[in-house]
Amino acid sequence: MARNEWIENANCRAVPPDMFFPSQRTRKLTIARARGVCAHCPVIRECARFVLDEKINCGIYAGVLLGYGADARPAAIEALKRIVGADDKRQR
């Protein structure tokens, strides 16, 4: 698959982008909805790898809330690594 071609198969293409960038007011419900979209996404592994490679630091990707500050939360980084690693093991 060519670089970033995976985005064509992303579940989030069919939902409003703000769902993945929750405001304080709608945060709880929005995060739950976004995670629901990501949970069944066929390219969740590619997404997690992309976020790690590009050092993206805000929003929700691969069902993981990265944070709002200058750096993604360490726990979020670990969660993304698990998604990438878990899928690597499944393919063996």
Ligand code: SF4
């Ligand atoms: S896993 Fe990534 S590509 Fe898939 S729906 Fe979630 S944010 Fe979008």
